[in-house]
Amino acid sequence: MNSSLAANPPVATPFFFYLLAAVMIVGGILVITRKNAVHSALALITTLLAQAGLYLMLYAPFVAGVQIILYAGGIMVLFLFVIMLINIERTMKERQFNKQWLVGIVAAGALGGLLIAAYTTTTGGRTLFPLGRQSYVDGDNTQRIAMLLFDNRFGTYMFAFEIASLLLLVAIIGAVVMAKKRI
Amino acid sequence: MVRKLKGEHGSGITALTHLGQNYMEVDRSLIPDLLQLLRDDEEFDYCVDITAVHYPKREKPFDVVWILYSFARNERIRVKTQIGEGEAIESAVAIWPTANWLEREVYDMFGIKFEGHPDLKRILLPDGWKGFPLRKDYGILQQDQEWVQINLGIESGQ
Amino acid sequence: MIDPKTVSPLDLDTPDKTFLDANELVINMGPQHPATHGVLRVILRLDGEKVMGLECVIGYLHRGVEKIAENRTYTMFNPYVDRMDYVAAVSNGLGYCEAIEKLLSVEAPPRAQYIRVILTELNRMASHQLWLGTHALDIGAITPLFYTFRDREEILKIFEKYCGARLTTHAFRIGGLQYEVYDGFEKDVRSFVKFVKPKIDEYEELLTTNRIWLERTKGVGVISGKDCIALGVTGPVLRASGVQWDLRKAQPYANYKNFEFDIPTGKNGDTYDRYLVRMAEMRQSLRIIEQAVEGIPEGPVMAKVPKVMKPPVGEVYHSIEAPKGELGYFVVSDGSTQPYRVRVRPPSFVNLQALDLMCRDQLVADVIAVIGTLDIVLGEVDR
């Protein structure tokens, strides 16, 4: 998987795409419908893994690997941690947070419409997400990501990247402060 | 030493020796003060044991026995006092913390109550048990049938 | 005490305190737990992993030994004492026999005294070896267990050859010994001493300087000498806290005054010091055995005691230095063939009382280490 699209024609792409997409959708629905939070978390993990599969199909193995390590392996473990510390029997008997379902449907519909519009509308002969512009630089996916982040030739994302990491740091410190009464 | 104590407390103390071991028989009324005195002034800082003996035929059927040891003097002494049925005696937990479980065991086995004990309850036998097994009127095969039936779900423990 | 039956059903109205603002957690350890050395039950109050306090629930092995004593003759009760501290049965027997001998005002002949000392010290060795193996196992080192059991086996073989039993030996009789030692007893003991000396070094090699062992034992379960005395804690635990007190020296019984040995002490009173003290005690025991086996005199092994024992009216308290601490017998005689009252002062029972103090502010995993280091035997705690 280390060459470009043309040299490496995808194998059974539509089939795997629809399979993974279906897994994701089913998983997503299970996440919001299960009353047991652990079941929801497991469904979410399935969804995230299917998403990693989609990344692989997009010839972005590095992103897929990071997705597995960070989301499935790291963040979801923390989710499960927190869920386990909460009394599950209790949450199962409590009412779900579905009082605002009407607003939710409207928001979801609007977002979906927006996405469809964005992909189909053309302004001045240009679509918002043009095809055929996968590659800014040569080399494999991992190197491309690094180049995009750090090389000035392609408009640097360095600042945004660092801001994001700073935000995460702030979030970590905030979590520690909130959770721990005495340090 | 005993002479000195006798001088202070009068006739309540009888000092005796049997088989080379010193012990004193003390009046019930002297108990907490004497024990305190023994620890503070006579350096009996180690309470080896607290136990009791049941003499059902006596007017005051229980002997309570404190066995004390002094590290400084390398000496043992036993303090004995007689108390009657249903009478309580002052706890020595404040004097020697070790008295805690020892007194609980005496209570467990003889039913002697210790006043001022922080947590006087049965220690070896189950909490709901009836009867005090080391009393002479408690037969060796006797048991709390009711407790056994309720808690163990069997007819008899024998 | 927490009874699972009394736990109230789920209550949705009160806020959930099990998460984040939880202050205290009460958990129950034992009586069926691999690290409680029998049927000890400990109820722990925890703040996170920190122990805020604990309560021991004992009595699961209560057999009413003291009550049995009142219904048996002096001779008949002798085997029962072996069942209290079953890993140091010989010591129990020694204490009991000497107490009754005192009551009868007889003394065992010198030859019997020497053999008693040899067997008792061998038993101290066996008890410490068992302690070391299980304690190390609790802390996670599995290998010392097999080393110590291999060497303890040699001691048990000597016991078996002498009296036919390995664990509950019933080795001594009131007034001396029932049997003369078998041929080659001295040779066996000598070769055992020679065999086991390098083995103790072997145990130490595995543990004494092991980093993890040090981290797990140093500063864990600290108790000061003053607290030890106040709580009546005796034996190696007391000595590890810096109090040089051993009944074998302080109030010599049997014929311990004939032997040269040191009382090993520690400084910090932590689990590591207790480990070192017990290791040193094993070596001192070997020293005593060596001296005793060289000096066994000829002569009878049984003093003149009547077939039917009727000690004169009176009472006696006699205590010995058992492997776990001061083991005392308070015997009251009413002149009949049966003791009027036998009170056993069990070292494990009294030492166990210090568990609460020693575990305060430690972590849960340390509770296991401290239970191990107290070296309790539930048969003796519950009697």
Place this chain on the structure above:
Amino acid sequence: MNAIIDYIQSYLRTKDVTPGGDGNIFWATVYILLVFVGLSVAVIAMNWLERKILAHMQVRLGPMRVGPHGLLQPIADAIKLLLKEDIIPAEADALVFWVAPFIVVLAAFTVFVVVPFGPEHAITDMNIGILFMLGVSSLSVLGIVTAGWASNSHYPLIGALRSSAQMVSYEVAMGLAVVSAIMMTSLGEKGGTLSMIGIVESQYQQQEWFLFKFFPLGVIAFGIFAIAMVAETNRAPFDLPEAESELTAGFHTEYSGFRWSLFFLAEYSAMIAVSSIAVTLWLGGWLRPFPNALSGPTWELAFSLVPGLAFVFLAAMCFYNTARMPKHPLFRIQTMGLAGFGALLGLIGIVLFLPGVRERVQDVFWFAAKVAAFMYLYIWYRGTFPRYRFDQLMRVGWKVLLPIGLGLLICTGLWVMRVEVWHEVIVPAWLGCIGLLRRIF
């Protein structure tokens, strides 16, 4: 029909088929089967070896009854486990309880997709190989956590929480050590790579195992990884989740029978997996000792004979022990079994001497030998070390390994950037850092 056979034959003859290459589905399938079978055999052998070696360390004999020297014991155990009643506790969450062991096994086995047993012996080669391995092996935490939770019992829950906290913490230090090794690959001819095969090739090109690269940085990185991997796999002295004296059996307390054996399988294959990572990153993977210094046809031949010799040696040991078996009718079958086992080993040894076979197999042999050394270390640790306490474990992970790993990363980075002037600076500074750290902690 003939066309298909022709196709397969021509397929087999193609020389340039490499792991991960185009159209390698056939060989990938073959290797999947081989790895699956090999791994199961390795776990079974490991079971027997662990019990035997541990027993001999502890002055015992270990299994002796089932088969000669207990050789059939693991098979007997496996049959017992499969026939045992599979209990799901009444209060357990049945679905999650059922799924959890499969997650663990799946994660443990999937890791082997990218393990290179030789330059041509691998299921596939990914350009993110090492990342894939770390990612997938981190998924086994999920199985452990859910297993502990689903049991709905206290000890498994505590065991699961401990286990996951431990694995998540040590993954950080592990990752740092791995990154430093990956940095070293950038000095190879092909430049930096995450591919497992590429990493080993890079070591060959640089004529140095990464263990000795940039001394002492390579050794330190390897040390961090070697400590972290023991913690990752929950083995002694970091076996707190399964601390028998504290938590009975940790997260799998409530499991029995087949499902329990899955955890067992997963634990051992995870051990083999992390050992493979260590071998690949620092110990030259499939490379034989001194591939550059002792090259030439004579040396090639000499080293390619080693696998066969090893098996012949094992066979000789079997025959020696056969001769020592008691001469008693009761032992006849056992003696014959041992001799048969020896004969089997000898036969394998002779097959390994064949010219066509020995070149192909020696890579796998060296890889397996290195992994086996790690397996022996695991057993050795278990025989000698007491167990860490949880806070001490966390302290080692976060306060010792993590800072050292970060410092290591910086030093390796600087070194790789050819700041040769710093050569005299980095090493003293690094040693100073360690001294400082030791002073602090």
